[in-house]
Amino acid sequence: MARGNGARPVAPIEYPPPVDPAAEFLGAPVDPEDERIEVGVAIVGGGQAGMACALRLLQLLEDDPALAESLGEVPVAVIEKGRTPGAHQLSGGVMNPAPIRALCGADDTWPTFGEVRSETVYFMAGRRRAIPLKPTPPPFRNHGNHVVSVAELNRWLAERAEEAGAYVLSETAGAKLLLDGRQVVGVRTGDKGRDKAGGEKGNFEPGSEIMARATVLAEGCWGHLTGAALKGLGLAAKDPQVWALGVKEVWEVDQPLDRVIHTLGWPLRPQAKYKEFGGSWIYPMNREGEAPKVSIGFVVGLDYADVQLSAHDVLQEFKLHPLVRRILGDGKRVGWGAKAIPEGGYWAMPRLHAPGMVICGDAAGMVNVPRLKGIHYAIRSGMLAAETLYRQLKAGSTDFSGYEQAVHDSEIGRDLYQARNMKQPFAKGLVLGGAITNAMVVTRGRLPGGHWPTHRDADQPLLRSGRAKRYPAPDGKYTFDKLSSVFTTGNATRDDAPSHIRIERHVPRELAEAWQWMCPAGVYEVPEDAEDARHVELQVNPSNCVQCGAITAKGGRLTPPEGGDGPRYGLM
Amino acid sequence: MKICVLVKEVPDAAVEKRINPSTGRLDRGGEKNLNPFDTHAIEAAMQLKEGGAVTVDEVVAVTMGPASAVRALHKAVSLGADRSVHLSDAALEGSDVNGTGYALAQVLAAEAPDLVLLGQQSDDGECYTIGAVVADHLRMPSLTQVIRIDVEDKALRCERQAEYGYDTVIVELPAVISVGDAINEPRYPSLKAIMGAKKKPLETKAAVDAGIAPERVGYEHARAHCADFTAPAAKEAGRIIEDEDTAQTVDQIVAWLDERKLLA
């Protein structure tokens, strides 16, 4: 187990971060009324869900000038913490095009890397073997779907939304949800210009209170305000949300890849005790006039047990497989990034509304884990939210319960319900889990039925197995270390900014090590001079953070740093 | 006093840029933002306006660039500029430093400012030059890398760090001053100002409106041409010493330094 000296294994949940989300991030407005900003609808998060909501809403308002006027000078505002739209967007990704087509109608110019023509799923039986699974297992059939870069797609959507009249406020963090009793009345944005100690620098600019008739939380996978709202407004689901961490690279290659590839198995370990659930994707990014590229990434469920599991290093290890070497060839890495993915599925979906508020997309866990799809659900949920908001605001109401019904009636609800128990069996190990999940897929979720509960990632006690020995030493050309990877994201955070990460610093060594390995960006370190004590003082380097959100799953809590900070993904 | 601030939209410096292998040219894609050094120039203008030593009637943001450059102007306005001027024309694309400075000078001449402020360098490589080019056309005194400005009668007392240390220079107005990032800590725009930026007056000018002679601008007329990107000369592999006998190691280091005349 963890220490080998009789000490019992530690689970991250035993060292909770010093934060009380409901108390700190929910509250009444405090600014004098004339300093508040009035908007019609405030959308927190400028990802696919947020932009789709903005765009759909403005489409509906275009035909309804009376309602548009009643929403004031700024009918729709999108609050986005990235430096620009797309800066914090990352996904594989393969997208079902139906919702974006429904949203954009005749405009078919949304950027794509083409339809999926062919695909293979491999079971990696070891570091040299790859067994293609034939026929392709049903969840992986992607005929008709498109390979996209969500950063690119997001920039396109943002332009359309701005053209339609949305105010996109980038470099702005949604720091606090404003309440009037139990009614959501708006969002307070984050302060700018605080120093390391949290004091005010010369150019300190306090956040503003944006008052809105409707607030849409579309914050993505680790939803800062969403997390607080779930606790404070009693919206939490039956089961806790669980996450996986995906680490991705984009490569320029000589030979264009001709198909979409998914793999299971190596380098993850099949035994139940390790709880290593995940796999890889390798997608072609071919476009005329551009050098052929490949998107390659590895996803690992964050309820893994091993102290030394590092998704970034597992990806580097994975690249050593001959199958991958053939694909990447003499290519050049041109991008890197990381992001957490909600994996709790149906049972972990919270209540999707509260008076004055709705929750869309990844923030609500709308990801179909077996199918690895979430982008189109985000877009669809944004559209459904817009439609409910439009109807209700027109009727003078802020009761958005109709949205929840609409989501459950749509393909989102249907698909997620079908897949509702498909990840959980993997806690029994790959083989048994795989068999059980296959049964579910074949019977469309009917067998075995019941409710397989999810368990909080941070509940998982840690164990050691010497896993790090397998990670390749980075050579800087084919395999890479974390720091140089972070550098390629364009992450250049202000040196004297306060830390945005809430985490318990005085922790058992194995927990500090687990965080050190887990974080793809090298934020957490066990200090070198820590003697072989049981407890260490965790070192935190917040300026490396790419805001993937994994720490929130594994015992800490990510809060949004100063707006504009973080990665600047271009091609993710 | 009327202050014009020259701003520029540049690709994000933090994002790694590359030569596009299929075209062999610099990949100019990706998000662009207001040149960080220009935010210092705007802040300097605002501090003059708010400082009280002189009455500033107007701060005007001026940029030369494609359609997307309006975002740099919106940002400048959200930081306090009163209005902006966008010089935009396909004929200006690809202008070199000479052409760009000339074109901007024409626009500025029409504005007749008392002071032109700009960032001393931009994140896409160009540094310390545009201000001097513009100043020569406008026949105004000019300084760059200025890190302190104080008003003194009809002149500015400026400090800047040159080859031998800090110089203090008194510059008569009208003048062109390029500022360094050490001059101030730029303010953050308030959300209200950001949201109100699009409403402030923005004038778009084509080359002909500004009286710009076409044969002095544009890619075809550039007086200096960038071409042929090559890899830099490969560096010789370094030598490694494993320290076992520190006295010996240190002798080797000293000999190595001496060979290269670093112990003069």
Place this chain on the structure above:
Amino acid sequence: MMSILVYALHHEGAFNKNSLGAVTEGARLAVELGGECHALVLGEPAALGDELCDSLGGHGATRVFRVEGPEGLAQPVVDAMAQVIREQGHGCALFGGGLLGFEIGAGLTARLDAGVCMEVTGVRVQDGKLVAERPILQDSSVSDVHFRSDVGVIIGRLNAFEPKAASDATATVEDVSVEFAPHSLKARMVSRGEQRGADVNIEDADILVAGGRGLGKAEGFDALEDLAGVLGGAVAATRAVVDAGWYSYAAQIGQTGKTVSPKLYLAAGISGAIQHKVGMQGSEHIVAINKDANAPIFEFSDLGVVGDLNKIVPKLTEAVKARKGA
């Protein structure tokens, strides 16, 4: 048959070493072009005696144009060089690294409607014309710049051109009278070249001794300051140690600090992560001391020493002191 005019900056009786480097480079190119290298100096007559101006000949200038005017300001030099170039027909105005070079070169670009290239690390002759080489994309690529104007303005990167006093030759000094443009006289130098307290400008230092986390504690910088002292250099630091409060932000080098290109960069206890590398990769000679043989810095250092810096640095200081004393 092109001739080159080089601006030579002087201060307190000596020429700036980047200017001397430019004269050397100009002379080298002039030979290939079949022309001559000339220099222009501007200042008070008392400061620009014949002997001083002559010495530019040793670096390869055949003629020195001496102009009386206000020192340390760029625009009067623009007037002077424009006049000389128009009268004498030079094909290139060349400047060594340094702020005035930029200001003068840029002003000249406007005055002569010329092409300009800055941050130049190399110049070569191709088909009887000059081609400037300029690094881009954080030094990962070098771009060639061609000129399409009668005069090309070339502004070198700091320390790019190496000065070489090749001979005892002297140059002919000619006094030139220049009528300065009205705007050139509207800037007045009040005080020049003030050193400000302990604020050593690390960007100008020829030798830098830099410390990183490997020092172990703030006191580790004491040994580095001693070493820097005997080497005649300044001390720099990585972001990690500045964050930890071990050294001042003014000395920070890297992606979010200063960029330097000294003759010697000695890195002690620095891993060489790219965030730091981009701030110092242009250094001429890089020496690294680190106990981790796998530290990335060893991949781009010229001399790497794998060992304990706490043992090596003090001994190195003694050895350098001894060698210099000898």
